[in-house]
Amino acid sequence: MTLAMSMMMSSSLWAQTQVIHAGELLNVPGKAPLKKQTVVVKDGKILSVNKGFLPANKFGDDATLIDLSKSFVMPGLMDMHVHLQGELGPNNDKELVKMSDADIAIRSAYFAKTTLMAGFTTVRDLLNQSEQIYALRDGIAKGYVDGPRVIAAAGVSVTGGHLDVDGMAPDLLTIKTPPTLCDGPYECRKVTRLAIKYGADAIKVASTGGVLSDTNTGTGQQMADDELKEIVDAAHVLGRKVASHAHAAEGINAALRAGVDSVEHASYANEESIKLFKQSGAYLVPTLLAGDTVVNLAKTSNFMSAPIKAKAIRVGADMLANFKRSYDAGVKIAFGTDSGVSKHGTNAQEAVLMHNAGMKNADILKSATVNAADLAGMSHQLGTIETGKFADIIATDGSPLSDIKELLDVDFVMKGGKVYKQ
Ligand SMILES: [Zn+2]
Numbered sequence: 526m527t528l529a530m531s532m533m534m535s536s537s538l539w540a541q542t543q544v545i546h547a548g549e550l551l552n553v554p555g556k557a558p559l560k561k562q563t564v565v566v567k568d569g570k571i572l573s574v575n576k577g578f579l580p581a582n583k584f585g586d587d588a589t590l591i592d593l594s595k596s597f598v599m600p601g602l603m604d605m606h607v608h609l610q611g612e613l614g615p616n617n618d619k620e621l622v623k624m625s626d627a628d629i630a631i632r633s634a635y636f637a638k639t640t641l642m643a644g645f646t647t648v649r650d651l652l653n654q655s656e657q658i659y660a661l662r663d664g665i666a667k668g669y670v671d672g673p674r675v676i677a678a679a680g681v682s683v684t685g686g687h688l689d690v691d692g693m694a695p696d697l698l699t700i701k702t703p704p705t706l707c708d709g710p711y712e713c714r715k716v717t718r719l720a721i722k723y724g725a726d727a728i729k730v731a732s733t734g735g736v737l738s739d740t741n742t743g744t745g746q747q748m749a750d751d752e753l754k755e756i757v758d759a760a761h762v763l764g765r766k767v768a769s770h771a772h773a774a775e776g777i778n779a780a781l782r783a784g785v786d787s788v789e790h791a792s793y794a795n796e797e798s799i800k801l802f803k804q805s806g807a808y809l810v811p812t813l814l815a816g817d818t819v820v821n822l823a824k825t826s827n828f829m830s831a832p833i834k835a836k837a838i839r840v841g842a843d844m845l846a847n848f849k850r851s852y853d854a855g856v857k858i859a860f861g862t863d864s865g866v867s868k869h870g871t872n873a874q875e876a877v878l879m880h881n882a883g884m885k886n887a888d889i890l891k892s893a894t895v896n897a898a899d900l901a902g903m904s905h906q907l908g909t910i911e912t913g914k915f916a917d918i919i920a921t922d923g924s925p926l927s928d929i930k931e932l933l934d935v936d937f938v939m940k941g942g943k944v945y946k947q
Contacts, residue, residue, distance in 0.1 A: 542567045542588040543916075543942065544581040547598035549924060550574070552910040554599065554891040557625055558926065564598070566916040569942035573912055584751070591944070593937060597924045599890065600910050601646025601673075601917030601940060602932070603897035604872050605810050606768075606861030607674070607791055609640070609661065610653040613737070613818070613866050615828035622697065630657040637661060637672025637869035642946055644935030646917040647897070647907060648673045649861075650788065651729045651768055652680030652688060655705075659724040671945060673770035674917075676729040676901055678768060681705045681713065686747040687731035687738050692830070707776045712757040717759040728760045729794060730785070731778030732769045736819055736836045737866070744772035744792070744840055746779055753783035766902060768810070772840055774798055781805055787859060787900055791851065792844040799854045808859040808900045809851050813872075813878040815863030816844035849883045858884070859900040860893035873932040880929040887926055916942040 536658040543566040550562040552574055563579040563797035565572040565588075572584075581590040610633045611617070624632075628645040633653075639649060650658050655677075662675035682688030683706065690701045705720050707713040717728055723751045732753055734742045753769075760767045761784070765786065772792040780788055781801035794809070802809060820841035823834045852858060898908025906915050920937035938946040 542572070542584050543591055544579070544584055544588050545598065545918065546578045546594040547596070547920075548594045549597045550910065551597070551599040551643065551890065551907035551926070554894045554909070555887065558597070558924070561594075562598075564910060564918070566918075566942045569916055571910055571912055571914050571916050573604035573747060574910060580704075591937075591947075593920045594662050596920040596922060596937065597931065598910075598918060598920045598937075599765070599925075600894045600908055601821055601919050601938070602644050602873070602893045602935075603647040603649075603860065603901070603907065604640070604673075604862050604864065604875075604893070605649045605787065605808075605859045605897050605900055606651050606863050607640065607648045607869075607871070607872070608653055608865030609636045609648070609650050610657065610864070611865045612636070612868060613822065615826060618692070618827070621651070621693070621701075626654060626657055627652060630660060634664070634670045635659065636865075636869040637665060637670065637675070640864070640872060641671055641673045641938060643870045643872055643917040644932065644938055645872050646673050646919070646938065646940045647676070647901070647903075649676040649678065649768075649901060651678045651727075651770075653677075655679050655720070655723060656726065662726075662869050673940070674907075676726045677724070678729040679705055679707065679723075679725035680729045680731070681707060681716055681720065682731040684708050685742070687733070687735035688729075691721065691738055697706065697914050707752065707756075708742070710751045713752040714755040714759045717756045720764065720892065721763050721765055727765050728767045729789075730756050730767060730769045730780070732780040733771045733773045735770060735772070736840050737833060744836060746773060746776035748776075748779070750779050750783065752908050753779055753785075757784045760804045766900070772844075781807055789861065789863075790844055792816070792847060794847060794851050794856075799851055799856055802856040803854070806857065808857045808896065810859050810900075811844070811848045811879065812863040812875075813845055813848060813882065814875040815866040817874075817878055818867040825937050845878065845882065848879075852884055852888075857896060858888070858892045859896045860889070867924065873935070876925070876929050876932050886929050889929060890925060913941075
């Protein structure tokens, strides 16, 4: 079969009307679920949500029935922090010099499919090799490969900062240096605009050091206030959101003052941070799974360097412990895992960690749908099962509102009206 033929076949399948009988339907996370509903999908979008189980033929002779009458049905999950091109492990150093860009791109397609099959229909990729991640994003959108919708960010960092390369021989560092490093406000404005020119949907900045940088730079503020401000302003003028990686309080607060749309990790958020979060309306993306994973890896394996190990054990644990304070204070939370630190496809473990930290199940589901869609600026298309939105729909046997672990075993996945798992 030619590619064109298979594309035609798959698009005609999507065009068919599908009628879903949902035993329990959480059409708008944050509100109470409804019993016995019929969701009608046409041309990849939600046509209507109706009371009771209506017969498929009521919606046309070619309409097909999808029986989820014994399942819990909700919008597809959204992960606002993934890295689809890698997976943390003992071979990372070898992979960095042995894998070609093409190898990395092909493997990312595999990680993307694994993520989709786990029920995540949209992800925001916060930094990778840009050209490859844009190709993956566009290939998925065109139906060439199976994966979640990808919002692809470019990463902007200061020279020697968290998103720069490290831990290699100097000549290798020269080859691998990312094109989006900047020092000083004007350079930062320039690289932000360049990143958008080449295809970035969003900008990620490293306002502080990171756990996995192989240096003794710690996790304090790295990017100056004027650099942060220039990046945020340049991105916003061109219609792009900005996510800031940040651990130490002064870096979190500097990013929030500069006007970022989300802070990732926020391990040491203090009273001032909470005040700034609430003033600005920025989201906190907790990535508890990354904290949990690096603590475990530091304790049970030997591939991390000494400074990384020490940071992993300290910062990972603090990230988990400090999350609850921001949640209780009413900071807006959007779901994000930092997958790639953890294994792709285990994204829903984040929900279990959020639950264990004291977050309500209803709020967790909202963070991975309604809130994530809002953070992505896509509330008009994603996050709920309502007329006109993309038919991104998942189902589980039991209700994750009563047992959050139901999310670990998603039985049905539809994205844009196409069924990927049943
Ligand atoms: Zn990350």
